[in-house]
Amino acid sequence: MTPLPPSGMTPLPPGATIGIVGGGQLGRMSALAAARLGYRCHILTPEADCPAALVSAAITLGDYEDRAALEAFAAAVDVITFEFENVSAAGLDLLASRKPVRPGAEILRVSQDRAAEKSFLNGIGIATAPWRAVNSLAELQQAADELGLPAILKTTRLGYDGKGQAALRSPGDLAPAFKRLAPKPLVLEGFVDFACEISVIVARGADGGIASFDPVENLHRDHILDLTLAPARIPTQTAAAATQIARHIAEGLGLVGLLAVEMFVTADNRVVVNEIAPRPHNSGHWTIDACGASQFELHIRAVAGLPLLPATRHSDAVMKNLVGPDEIALWPQILATPGLIPHHYGKTEARPGRKLGHVTRLFPRDALPGPFGIRDALGPLASE
Ligand code: AMP
Numbered sequence: 001m002t003p004l005p006p007s008g009m010t011p012l013p014p015g016a017t018i019g020i021v022g023g024g025q026l027g028r029m030s031a032l033a034a035a036r037l038g039y040r041c042h043i044l045t046p047e048a049d050c051p052a053a054l055v056s057a058a059i060t061l062g063d064y065e066d067r068a069a070l071e072a073f074a075a076a077v078d079v080i081t082f083e084f085e086n087v088s089a090a091g092l093d094l095l096a097s098r099k100p101v102r103p104g105a106e107i108l109r110v111s112q113d114r115a116a117e118k119s120f121l122n123g124i125g126i127a128t129a130p131w132r133a134v135n136s137l138a139e140l141q142q143a144a145d146e147l148g149l150p151a152i153l154k155t156t157r158l159g160y161d162g163k164g165q166a167a168l169r170s171p172g173d174l175a176p177a178f179k180r181l182a183p184k185p186l187v188l189e190g191f192v193d194f195a196c197e198i199s200v201i202v203a204r205g206a207d208g209g210i211a212s213f214d215p216v217e218n219l220h221r222d223h224i225l226d227l228t229l230a231p232a233r234i235p236t237q238t239a240a241a242a243t244q245i246a247r248h249i250a251e252g253l254g255l256v257g258l259l260a261v262e263m264f265v266t267a268d269n270r271v272v273v274n275e276i277a278p279r280p281h282n283s284g285h286w287t288i289d290a291c292g293a294s295q296f297e298l299h300i301r302a303v304a305g306l307p308l309l310p311a312t313r314h315s316d317a318v319m320k321n322l323v324g325p326d327e328i329a330l331w332p333q334i335l336a337t338p339g340l341i342p343h344h345y346g347k348t349e350a351r352p353g354r355k356l357g358h359v360t361r362l363f364p365r366d367a368l369p370g371p372f373g374i375r376d377a378l379g380p381l382a383s384e
Pocket of ligand 1: 274
């Protein structure tokens with residue numbers, strides 16, 4: 001194993017404080033990784049007992065747009081990173097004027113806006129679904145004529161887990177979908193008839209050194225990630241192409257931090273990028289248990305200017321999200337099942353559709369079972 005070169009910036013010493021914008025489970029698992037490296041984490045969150053705050057040294061309680069809260073947060077930390085990326089341009093400017101922000105504010109601006117994101121990706125030669133910006137019903141009609149139906153209409157901002165989008169199957173779907181989706185503007189995407197959905201997570205240090213995890217396969221239920229299979233069941237050449245795409249995007253962005261790239265693989269093994277997120281990602285949770293250094297550790301290492309480590313997978317893995325009250329109700333059985341590695345996010349309210357935890361099951365490398373075997377391997381979650 002060849003160590004990657006050290007980063008170009010002075011590493012943050014143990015005892016320094018990393019500021020994390022956002023208090024969800026991604027912040028929680030980043031804070032746990034940071035603690036192991038000797039750092040204190042300080043969370044900016046509107047919710048005092050959020051998952052990240054429960055495991056961190058300090059919080060600033062306030063809204064992401066509250067100038068006083070942003071000021072107090074920036075004053076209390078040595079470097080700033082994100083687990084929640086929808087901070088306004090003014091908020092980002094304020095933070096960036098006070099402390100180093102990694103990844104940079106410009107990268108968040110690109111990833112916050114689907115149109116800016118696709119323009120950027122296409123501009124560096126990366127294939128996406130064909131798409132058109134849609135500002136009015138007339139533009140939607142023209143875009144649908146050009147791209148054909150079916151197509152997917154999406155908000156450019158604030159969409160997640162299938163929220164903020166609509167499938168258009170017939171001309172009669174256009175007007176109601178345009179009316180319903182907010183905030184405007186929108187984008188229309190041609191429908192990609194994919195064979196599977198994959199993602200690649202890549203870390204990049206200040207010196208340009210890169211480490212990327214193996215491509216994984218993502219299976220959704222009700223538009224929410226249900227299972228991640230590591231590695232993805234795709235040909236070696238397709239995996240190499242997907243990895244190359246993720247690295248190219250990280251370099252194109254000048255990223256310092258972590259980036260998740262979600263992609264579609266078509267039946268003829270073409271790789272098409274769906275979206276990017278410059279932060280830890282749900283499809284990388286398996287790395288905590290199946291890799292020497294997880295996505296969260298590489299995130300913190302990149303942000304703190306520490307040397308990265310190779311993102312090597314020592315085991316194959318299946319990660320299952322625990323979503324909503326029915327799945328988290330199985331917690332006692334999960335805890336009693338050997339082989340299931342439990343992760344609870346400490347959320348007090350178990351609303352339907354809410355991600356409350358996950359479990360990981362490891363397998364020897366290259367021993368990932370087929371789809372039915374995967375369900376069986378999840379013990380009490382097999383029928384879920
Ligand atoms: P997104 O919010 O962009 O991640 O989309 C959520 C899910 O909708 C994806 O994981 C896909 O399953 C599906 N989807 C999104 N865009 C497209 C597309 N252009 N073609 C086909 N399916 C799509």
